[in-house]
Amino acid sequence: MKWDYQRLEKQLEYHPQNAIEEIRRHYCHAYHMDSHKRFELLYLIAKGTYLTGNYQSAKALSDYALSNASLSLLEETKWLNLKAGVLNIQGYFVEAHDLYQQSVYRAKLMNRNDLLYKLYNNLGYISNDLQAYREACGYFEKAIENDDYGGNGHLGMYCHYAFALSGVGQQDKALELIDEVVMKIEQQLGKRWLGFALESKGRILASVGREREALACFRRAKHQFLKTDIKKDLAMLNKRMAEVYLRLGETQSATECFEHATEALIELDLARLIGNSFYELGCLYEKSGNIEQCLENHRKHVELSSEIHRHIKKQQIDRLNANVERHRLKSEKVIANRQSALLEEMNVNLVKETKALNIATQKLDELERFSMALAKTRSKDDIYRLCTTHLPRMIGYSDFLVGFLSEDKQLIDFEYIESKGEILRNFKQDLTFPSYAYHAISSKQTVRIGSDSFDFNQSFKGKDKGAGPSQSMMFVPLLTCENSIGVISVQHHHIDYYSDYDEALFNLFGLVVAGALNLHDKQKEIAKQQVMHHHTLVALRDKNFELKEKSSMDPLTGLFNRTGLANGISQWMMSTPMPCEMVVTVMDLDHFKRFNDTHGHVNGDRLLKLLGKLIKDKFVKDDFLVTRFGGEEFLVIASAIHVRAIGQACVELLEEVKGLTTLLDLNDKVTISIGIHTGILTKEADFYNLIKAADQQLYRAKLQGRNQISTA
Template sequence: MEYKINSLIEQANNEEETIKKIELYCEISKELEYYDINSSFDFAVKGYSLSKKVNYIDGVTECLYRKGRCTWLKGDYNKSIDILNKAIIVAEKNNLYKNQVEIYNNLGNVYVSLVNYDKAYNYYLKALKVEEDNYFTSYKYIILNNIGIIYSELGNYEKSLEYYFRSQMESEAVKNEKFVSIPLINIASVYNNQKKYGKAFDYTNKSLIICEKYNDKIGIAHAYNSFSEINLNQNKKKEALKNLKNALKVAKEVGSKDFEVKILLEINKILMEEKAFIEIFDNLQQALTIYNEEEKDSQVAEIYKQYAFIYEEIGKCEVAYKYLKKYIDIEKKILNTDTEERLKSINLLYKSEEARKENEIFQLKNVELKRKKEELEKAYNNIRIISEIGKNIISTTNIGKILSQIYSHINKLMDSFVFGIGIYDEENQKIYNEFFIEDNKRQKKRIIDLNDPKSYTAWCMRNRKKIFISNQDLEYKQYVEEKSFYTLGEKTKSLIYCPLIVEKKLVGVITVQSLKENAFNTNTVDIIEALSSYIAIAIKNAQKSEALSKEIKEKEEAQTKLVSLNSKLLNLSQIDGLTGVANRRRFDDFLDDVWNICRRKNTVLSVAIIDIDFFKEYNDNYGHILGDYIIKVVAKTLDSTLVRNSDLIARYGGDEFIAVMPDTDIDGIKNICTKMIENINQLNIEHRFSKISNKLTLSIGAACIIPDSDECIEKFLQRADIALYKAKAAGRNRLTIFSEEIGG
């Protein structure tokens, strides 16, 4: 990903542009967390600062979450908890449900890292509840995987596999292949613990393939670590050490300090058996440099333990005792906390499972008691039709098709002389009756103000409550100042209005009306409410789809501009600013390429170094402005002399140029260079301070070669330079081609 964001978005001049920039910061931060945590954190900090500046609450929340997540990935758990707690306060206050799920889930991750499983489990349950309450399941597969981790840590491998496989299936169902690598590596870990090494290896390999495909460096490091654990269980220490070192290399690249220390300590366990004390001491020093004693008790304890063992091995018992005492002190503290936390976790899981079973039994009994036998057939039919409508409308993102499909089914369920759906424009506080049908005829679109005191639609939206009227003549005063009829002919008597809400945000309203009194009952209201959930989600999806299509188009246009800009920048980086011909960098690359081509083809290659005679005297007497002009004129003349696209003229130094001519022998280069000298002479540029002429002249040294493995570019250029020296010594204004006699 391109880090230089200013090449993608120009300096923000207004609030809208600033918000776009914030959203891009968040997007980049999310992408970078897989292979550059520190840069990911930096982008989150930038986004947070901008969001605070323009009071963009969504940005503040998202950037706080990203900061907290990066801090967790770097291993600073206490700081991560502080940041995420600030984020959840903002998310809850502003009803940002998607952010709440992300934050609760990540708090669970932090507490798993701290081996506090009861808190972790509680946060995962909170995340699931927010999703269920707001009718979306965007993170379900992530949370299922994380609950699986808790069961695995508690030794319940069968239960953990159940959650991991569910997570894998959920992520595959939503086509998130990148995430699939995580449950796969966790499944491998369980199989390794169960000594099913073949399965463990296969699942690790599957995870690694996905991680490499998406350049997920954290995932790659975990895969190598998984391979090493399998190797160690099979007593393959050499292979284990190799995989651990691969994991360490990737962990350092991505900046995952916690994981880096873990790997260093695992490497040391193998090195201890080989008594590789120097390397062990180096690893321990790296680990201690990373960790702070107060924040990383369990890891620091392991470091002290290894120090004690090594010092004992080399006979320094007093030093070994000092580290052993430090280790024991920390272990006592950890043991008490760890035992208590594990018991709490097991008890919590047991109680939660029992409560869930009891709740299911209660619900079943309650449904059975309330359900009347004579309503079964009708209820089943209604549910089937609602389900059919729901599937049809959720499967399309075209709002027009959604509304037409709903109307085609609604008359199967109730008497609907009038049926309408309004779409809410929050920014303008208006409701647009996009779809309004009376007696099977589509009516013109109406616009209703949210604060209209005479509108049932406006009342329903303002109060976020349904309206159920059996006789409008008697009941209208509960809702509006005067009776309101949208119909063109006969007036409706029975009305239902229901708000369309997704994630606690209004998206619109649905109404069904009849000419008859008491046309609807509580069953009808229930059906409309059930349908409203599907309709709200379908409309929201359609709106998101339209917004996404627009965003994709904008990004594609931005990407096209970026590619064009990068192409221009590449060209500029290879062109000499004064003369417009190739610069030294372009010359080096070009010569390297044609050298290799000529060597493979066994063909001749020629170069010529061109020097303006007595140019220093010209500059000193005519001035630098005229001097620069002369260099540009000479460059243009030399470039026009080379007529083949395969040749190159480049500025070699201050007043020196160099020509590269593949497939050009001695006769060819002689003709070309002679033409260069003649073309400059024909310009008749005055040079009264030249020692050989009263006009500007050139000296050229050239060399030819058929490149082979015994030759090198440096010697080749040196020959052309020697030839130039000979041309100057012979009186200048001439060409000299290198020969062995000259070189000698």
């Protein structure tokens, strides 16, 4: 079968899926061709798998081809360029950069400007990813010097060049260039290239602080990428959109974009970029206060990073094994022994890294147990005790302290210090100690010092206990609602004792402790408010009882009023079995109106007060209900078993009332009429019927001449 290499390579750029199927058909019939022709087809297959997102297959084909010693200089350059592209996509930027440099060297030997153009373009692109923008501009300018390529690839190079210009401060020139590129690509209707151009424009706008315009460009680019369904492009675009949303403070949108990017990278099996994405997601959840999700994503990042390292080491070991076998066959024993030693060293390193991963996992598990234990604490002392119990299992130290800014923010009050095993409390320190603590509080960031000597024992106790001054220190701020209220610190007397991982773990530890302290303060405030609320309720209840008592009593005589009578009747009904026999007595002063008119209302009130005291002395008992019924009328209700005693008391009352005017120093005579009625009580309404009947007896006594008792 005849085939055109240039046509197939061109078709790969626009319709890679269709092109790769045709190339594979040609390769199946290439058994009669020479090796160079077969490798040309194999290169097109590898390039097609790269363009369709199958990066592992593309890398495997590249490694296979580069291990073939019969490749020409041109073929080797192409394969190196392809492998570098795969490594770049997978996140191995430095390794990709080295391979591109090797390709440039070979292209210069062949004087191939077309290859130099592509290679310098790729070097510029990867320098952008490494944020080496000046170096990137230099590569793009060299690419322009060697430009005889043209087409959409030519315009794509200018997209990356524009972004590099923005990185070195030439934003106006960059925006002018990218607008021109976008216009040309839109005219040529290249969906994927238009997506790249819009993405580059968005990155430039974001770099100059025009985030909203950048997001608009990213959305247009996403629309174009969705048409091509290239997941790698969508994943990287989502990550860039997330960075812009994060800069705008839209944490939810940023999280969604990072999650979409991570899902796409997982589907593409780009291990290193997946690990970075988990780390960025963890940092994002840390800023939003979701410590559980933060820990989970950091755990995934650690595990995936370790898996990547193991995979890389395994690949290196496999290559070394192959080299050892080849040298052994060629009797190059010295080289083989050297390679074997290197292999053994790498095996030892792999064991160490595996052990380090296990330790890291154990520390994260310990942090999780610490978080769960904090949820059960009831005091700051419990929190500090848990800190000194769990922290040594995660991070070693010789000194541990917790300090808070004073109200005037001029002192650090150290509430809890563990120094060389001794517990110190409530130590106040001026601004000279230590400046790192204040820097951590003001910057709201973890501070790590690896070789600055400071003797905590002399600062706190005025003497050295023999363990030596601290050389390594870490300070993490205690944050509450984005405000720094204090600092936690650990110290060790060894230089450079703490690693980057220790710093990240200590930062998470500080977040957990800050959350527990904040929760404790809030619970303490709630408990205080509950006590105050309880005291208020008790006072209100006492006041309410007092008011209720006052509302039930007649202030002049100290006897129950009608309200007290109603309450007493209700209580009687609830406490006394029904039916029962009751006796009701109604008393009324005779001619009281005439007394008031003659002697005045003041003496009338004095007379009522004396009469009330007299009635209270004779009738007030535990099971008697004595009431001032109204005006000069009084009421006594009792069980019928007291009817005889009540009758006797009423007889005595008739005589004693006559002497009340003597007590008032008045020359007048006062008498009282009394009506008594006995009846059966079955319901509350019967009380008022009995009172009415007793009142009729009182009326009868009045008619019969007053100053007497009428009974029925």
